[in-house]
Amino acid sequence: MADTLLDVRDLSVRFETDDGTTQAVDELSFTLAEGEVLGVVGESGCGKSVTMLSLLRLLPPTAEVSGSARFGGIDLLAASSAQLKRIRGREISFVFQEPMTSLNPSFTVGRQVAEVLQRHLGYSRKAAGARAVELLDLVRIPAPESRVDEYPHQLSGGMRQRVMIAIALACDPKILIADEPTTALDVTIQAGILDLMRDIRDRLGTAIVLITHNLGVVADIADRVIVMYAGRKAEEAPVHELYEHPQHPYTIGLLGAIPRRGVDRLQEIPGLVPRLSEPLPYCAFAERCPRADRRSRSEVPQLREVRPAHLVACFHPGSE
Amino acid sequence: MTAPPPVLEVEGLVKHFHVGPQLTGGGGIVQAVDGVSLTIGPGELVGLVGESGSGKSTVGNCIVRLVEPTDGTIRILGTDVTHLSRREMRPLRRDVHMVFQDPYSSLNPRMTTGAIVGEPLRLHGIAKRRSLEQRVVSLFEQVGLRPELRHRYPHELSGGQRQRVGLARALSVQPSLLIADEPVSALDVSVQASILNLLRDLQRDLGFSCLFITHDLATVEFLCDRVAVMYLGKIVEEAATDELFAAPLHPYTQALLSAAVVADPAAQRARTRVVLEGDVPSPLAPPSGCRFRTRCPLAEESAPESVEVEPLLEEVAAGHSVACHLVHRQREAAQLLDLASEPA
Amino acid sequence: MTVVEDATDLLSPRARRRRLLRKRLARRPFALLGFAVAAIFILAAIFAPWVAPYSASATDFNAVLAKPSWDHLLGTDELGRDILSRIIWGARASIQAGVLATCLAMAIGVPIGLVAGYYRGWIDPVISRVTDVVLAFPFLILAVGLAAIMGPSLLNATIALGVGAAPGFVRVARGETLALREEDYVRAAIANGAGDTTIIFRHIVPNMTSTLLVQATVTIPAAIIGEAVLSFLGLGVQPPTPSWGVMLADAQSYLSQAPRLAVYPGLAIFFCALAFNLLGDGLRDALDPRTTR
Numbered sequence: 040m041a042d043t044l045l046d047v048r049d050l051s052v053r054f055e056t057d058d059g060t061t062q063a064v065d066e067l068s069f070t071l072a073e074g075e076v077l078g079v080v081g082e083s084g085c086g087k088s089v090t091m092l093s094l095l096r097l098l099p100p101t102a103e104v105s106g107s108a109r110f111g112g113i114d115l116l117a118a119s120s121a122q123l124k125r126i127r128g129r130e131i132s133f134v135f136q137e138p139m140t141s142l143n144p145s146f147t148v149g150r151q152v153a154e155v156l157q158r159h160l161g162y163s164r165k166a167a168g169a170r171a172v173e174l175l176d177l178v179r180i181p182a183p184e185s186r187v188d189e190y191p192h193q194l195s196g197g198m199r200q201r202v203m204i205a206i207a208l209a210c211d212p213k214i215l216i217a218d219e220p221t222t223a224l225d226v227t228i229q230a231g232i233l234d235l236m237r238d239i240r241d242r243l244g245t246a247i248v249l250i251t252h253n254l255g256v257v258a259d260i261a262d263r264v265i266v267m268y269a270g271r272k273a274e275e276a277p278v279h280e281l282y283e284h285p286q287h288p289y290t291i292g293l294l295g296a297i298p299r300r301g302v303d304r305l306q307e308i309p310g311l312v313p314r315l316s317e318p319l320p321y322c323a324f325a326e327r328c329p330r331a332d333r334r335s336r337s338e339v340p341q342l343r344e345v346r347p348a349h350l351v352a353c354f355h356p357g358s359e
Numbered sequence: 360m361t362a363p364p365p366v367l368e369v370e371g372l373v374k375h376f377h378v379g380p381q382l383t384g385g386g387g388i389v390q391a392v393d394g395v396s397l398t399i400g401p402g403e404l405v406g407l408v409g410e411s412g413s414g415k416s417t418v419g420n421c422i423v424r425l426v427e428p429t430d431g432t433i434r435i436l437g438t439d440v441t442h443l444s445r446r447e448m449r450p451l452r453r454d455v456h457m458v459f460q461d462p463y464s465s466l467n468p469r470m471t472t473g474a475i476v477g478e479p480l481r482l483h484g485i486a487k488r489r490s491l492e493q494r495v496v497s498l499f500e501q502v503g504l505r506p507e508l509r510h511r512y513p514h515e516l517s518g519g520q521r522q523r524v525g526l527a528r529a530l531s532v533q534p535s536l537l538i539a540d541e542p543v544s545a546l547d548v549s550v551q552a553s554i555l556n557l558l559r560d561l562q563r564d565l566g567f568s569c570l571f572i573t574h575d576l577a578t579v580e581f582l583c584d585r586v587a588v589m590y591l592g593k594i595v596e597e598a599a600t601d602e603l604f605a606a607p608l609h610p611y612t613q614a615l616l617s618a619a620v621v622a623d624p625a626a627q628r629a630r631t632r633v634v635l636e637g638d639v640p641s642p643l644a645p646p647s648g649c650r651f652r653t654r655c656p657l658a659e660e661s662a663p664e665s666v667e668v669e670p671l672l673e674e675v676a677a678g679h680s681v682a683c684h685l686v687h688r689q690r691e692a693a694q695l696l697d698l699a700s701e702p703a
Numbered sequence: 704m705t706v707v708e709d710a711t712d713l714l715s716p717r718a719r720r721r722r723l724l725r726k727r728l729a730r731r732p733f734a735l736l737g738f739a740v741a742a743i744f745i746l747a748a749i750f751a752p753w754v755a756p757y758s759a760s761a762t763d764f765n766a767v768l769a770k771p772s773w774d775h776l777l778g779t780d781e782l783g784r785d786i787l788s789r790i791i792w793g794a795r796a797s798i799q800a801g802v803l804a805t806c807l808a809m810a811i812g813v814p815i816g817l818v819a820g821y822y823r824g825w826i827d828p829v830i831s832r833v834t835d836v837v838l839a840f841p842f843l844i845l846a847v848g849l850a851a852i853m854g855p856s857l858l859n860a861t862i863a864l865g866v867g868a869a870p871g872f873v874r875v876a877r878g879e880t881l882a883l884r885e886e887d888y889v890r891a892a893i894a895n896g897a898g899d900t901t902i903i904f905r906h907i908v909p910n911m912t913s914t915l916l917v918q919a920t921v922t923i924p925a926a927i928i929g930e931a932v933l934s935f936l937g938l939g940v941q942p943p944t945p946s947w948g949v950m951l952a953d954a955q956s957y958l959s960q961a962p963r964l965a966v967y968p969g970l971a972i973f974f975c976a977l978a979f980n981l982l983g984d985g986l987r988d989a990l991d992p993r994t995t996r
Contacts, residue, residue, distance in 0.1 A: 057723055083547055195639065196411075197638065198638065226410060226576070226618045227615060227635050233620075234634070253620065258620065258621065258627045278624045282622065282623060293548055297552075297622050298580065298582070300580045300601075304559075305556055306552060308553075312547075425893060449896045452894065457891065459890070460887075464886050464887040465888050467888040467892075467905070467910070468888075478892065478895060478897070482896050482897055483896065
C-alpha cells in the first residue's frame with residue numbers, strides 16, 4: 040500500500056461576493072496516495088477547481104476556507120505564508136488550463152523554467168539553464184536546446200502546455216495538480232499530453248490530481264475517480280469500477296450523456312446545477328434525480344461503501 | 360423524377376487572409392481554406408470536423424457570407440451567392456442561419472431574449488407586433504424554454520438556455536440550412552446532451568439541413584449522416600458517418616479517431632494509438648504537396664511523391680472520398696488486379 | 704421536449720444591475736466623496752439665485768477688500784463684491800462649460816469614431832490620422848486658439864472646449880466599435896441580414912455606453928479647468944458675468960494685499976475638477992466587471 044500524501048478532511052469553501060454568498064465546497068474529504076493518479080470529475084460549478092486552489096491558498100480574498108489538509112506533516116489550510124511559499128511550485132505544483140496566459144510572454148521559455156530552479160532550489164544561472172534543457176527534454180519537446188531560447192508565442196498550444204508541465208516538474212514535486220490541462224488543446228495534442236502525464240507518473244512517481252469535466256480523459260489515465268456535485272462528493276471508486284458499475288444517478292447521467300453512435304437520444308439530466316448560498320440540508324441532486332424521494336429531500340446522504348472500495352453518497356445507489 | 364436540388368453546393372472554396380507584419384516576421388497570407396468542395400442535400404446533417412487551423416470555421420463563415428470568399432462558388436438552393444452584395448444577400452439570408460459557439464457572446468447583452476429571437480422575423484418583415492409575439496412564444500416552446508423567459512436578459516440565463524435562445528433565433532425564419540459552429544463545445548456534458556437531443560428533434564420536425572462544424576468526433580458520430588474531415592484548409596476524407604468511423608482511410612482521420620478519448624477505461628487503455636509527430640504546420644506556410652506529409656507516419660517511406668504532388672479528393676468507394684496518395688495507389692492496384700483477373 | 708428550469712433572481716435585470724453598481728460605489732469612499740462634492744457644486748450652480756447671499760455684481764464701496772466676516776463669509780473683492788456669492792454664481796459658468804462642452808465633444812466625437820471603427824476601409828486611416836494630429840495639440844492650446852479665433856464669449860469658449868475634447872471621444876468610440884464589431888451577436892445580426900443602421904444603433908451603441916460615461920466624467924473636469932483658463936485669458940466669460948477664471952485674473956493685481964482673492968476661486972476650480980475626477984475613477988472601477996469589489 041502506498042503512503043498517503045495528502046489527507047483532506049471536511050474542506051469547506053464559501054465566497055462572499057457582491058451578489059451574495061456562495062457555498063462552493065461543502066465538507067469535502069479525500070486522500071491522495073503516493074504515485075496515484077486521482078481524477079476529480081464534475082461539471083462547471085461543482086467546486087473541483089476551487090477545492091484544489093484552496094489547498095494552496097490561491098483563492099481570492101473573498102473566499103473563506105475551513106477544514107484541514109494534511110501534507111508532509113503540516114496542515115496546508117493553517118500553514119503560514121512562508122510555509123506555503125516553500126510548498127507551492129516545489130512540493131505541490133499546478134498546471135492550468137490556458138497555457139497562453141499562464142506563461143509570461145516577455146521571457147523565454149527556458150528562462151521561465153530556470154527561474155523556478157533558481158528560486159526554489161538555489162541553482163546557479165548556468166546550472167539552471169542546463170537543467171531547463173533537460174526538463175524540456177523530459178516533457179518530450181523536440182530539439183530542446185534550441186526551444187529553450189524561444190518565447191511562448193513562438194510555440195504551439197501543445198508545446199506551451201508541455202513547458203507548463205516542465206515548470207511544474209522542475210522541483211520534482213510530490214503532487215502535480217492539473218486543472219483541465221488538455222481542455223484547450225486539440226484532440227491529437229491532448230493524446231500526447233496524456234501520454235506524457237502517464238510517463239511522468241511511471242518514471243518519476245509523481246502523484247497527479249487531474250481535474251476535468253471530460254470522462255474520457257479520466258478513463259485514460261486515472262487510477263481512482265471522485266465525482267463531485269454541488270461542492271460535495273457524490274461518488275468515489277477505482278476507475279474501472281466506476282465506469283463499469285456506476286452507482287450514483289448523477290454519474291450514470293453523466294456517462295449516459297456522452298455522445299456516441301447508435302443511440303437515439305442522449306441521456307439528459309433535467310434542471311440546472313444549483314447555485315448554493317449555503318450548504319443544503321438535503322441531497323443536492325434531489326431536484327434533478329429520477330430516484331429522489333422524501334428522504335432525499337430531507338436528509339443529506341452520507342458516503343457509504345456499497346461495493347469494495349466504492350463510496351457513494353446516495354440513498355438509492357445502484358447501476359440501472 | 361429529378362432529385363431535389365441540393366441545399367448547399369460549395370465548389371473549390373478558397374479563403375486567404377492577409378496578415379499584416381507581425382513581431383515574428385513580415386506579413387503573409389493565411390491560407391485558411393484552400394479548395395473545399397461540399398454538397399448538402401435537403402434534410403441532411405453533415406459534420407465538418409477538424410482541429411484548430413483546419414479552416415472549418417472559415418468555411419462556415421464563407422457560406423453565411425460573414426466573410427468574402429477569395430475564390431470558388433457557393434450556391435444556396437441553386438442561387439450563386441458567392442459575390443452578392445449585402446443588399447442582394449438580404450432576402451437570401453432567410454435560407455441560411457448560423458448558431459455560434461459561445462453562448463455568452465452570441466446574444467446582445469442589452470436586448471431581451473425575446474427581442475433577440477424576434478429580430479430575424481422583424482428584419483425580414485415576416486411578422487409584426489402581435490403575430491411576432493406569438494411566433495416568439497411558440498419558438499421558445501419549441502426549444503424547450505418557458506415563454507416567460509423572453510423578457511429576461513441573456514446574462515440571467517444559463518449557458519444551455521442561452522444556446523437554446525441562439526437556436527430559436529436561428530430557426531425563427533425557418534431556414535433551409537443551419538450552420539452550427541461548435542454549438543455545444545462551451546457547454547457542460549449534461550447540457551450538451553440536451554442541446555444535441557434538441558437539435559436532432561428539431562431537425563426531424565422541421566427538416567432543415569445542417570452543417571455541423573466541430574472538433575469533437577463523438578458529437579458527429581451521434582448526430583450526423585455524413586462527415587467531412589478537414590486538415591489545414593483542405594478536406595482529406597469524406598464519407599457516411601458509419602463508414603468513416605468503421606473504416607477510416609486517411610492517416611489523419613485514423614490518428615484523429617485513435618486520439619479521441621473514450622469513456623471506457625478498459626477499452627481506452629487497450630487501444631493502440633496512432634501518434635502524430637510534431638506540431639500542426641502554420642497555415643501561413645503550409646507544406647508543399649500533401650499538407651499532411653510532415654506529420655504522416657507513412658508519408659516519408661511510402662509516398663515520396665507527396666512532397667511535390669498534392670493528392671486530390673477522389674471517390675474510392677460509394678460516397679467515400681479520400682485525398683491520399685497511398686489510398687489512391689492501393690485502389691489502382693486493386694483495380695489492376697480486378698482487370699487482370701477478369702476473363703479475357 | 705424537456706422544459707428547462709431557470710436559475711434567475713426575482714428582481715428585474717435593470718434593478719439588479721443598479722443595485723450592484725450602488726453597492727460597489729458604496730465601497731469606494733473617494734468616489735462617494737467626489738460625487739457629494741460634485742453634487743454640491745452642481746446644485747450651487749443651479750440654485751445660485753437662492754443660495755448666494757448677494758448678487759454677483761452687487762458692489763459695496765464701503766467694504767472693499769474686506770476680510771472674511773459674518774457679513775461676507777469669504778470677504779469681498781476690489782469692488783466690494785461678495786466673494787462667496789461670486790464663487791457660487793461662477794459655478795454656473797464652470798458647470799455649464801464643463802457639461803455642455805463634454806456633450807458637444809460626445810456629439811462630434813462619437814459618430815466620427817463609430818464610422819471609423821465600423822466601416823474601416825479608407826476612412827478609418829484618414830480619421831485616425833486627423834484625430835492623432837488634433838490630439839497632438841495640448842487640449843488647452845487648441846481651445847485657446849479656437850476661442851481666440853471665434854471671439855470671446857462663454858458660448859464660444861464652450862464650443863472651443865467641446866471641439867478640443869472631441870478627439871478623445873473619437874478614439875474611445877472607435878476602439879469600442881472595433882471590439883464590439885467582432886462580438887458574436889453582431890456577427891449573428893449581420894448573418895441575419897440586419898442593415899448597418901440596425902447594427903450600429905441596436906447592437907453597438909447600447910453596449911458602449913458605460914465606457915462613454917467614464918470618458919465623459921473625465922472630460923468634464925478638463926473642460927472646467929479649460930473654461931477657467933479661457934476666462935482667465937479673457938477669451939471666455941465677459942464681465943460682468945462671474946467666472947472663477949475671471950476672478951483669478953482680477954486677483955492678480957491684489958495678490959500681495961489680499962491673496963484670498965485668488966486662493967478662493969483657485970480652490971473652487973481645484974475641488975470641483977477633483978470631485979469629478981474622483982467620481983469618474985470610481986465609476987470606471989465599479990463598472991469594470993473584472994474588479995471583484
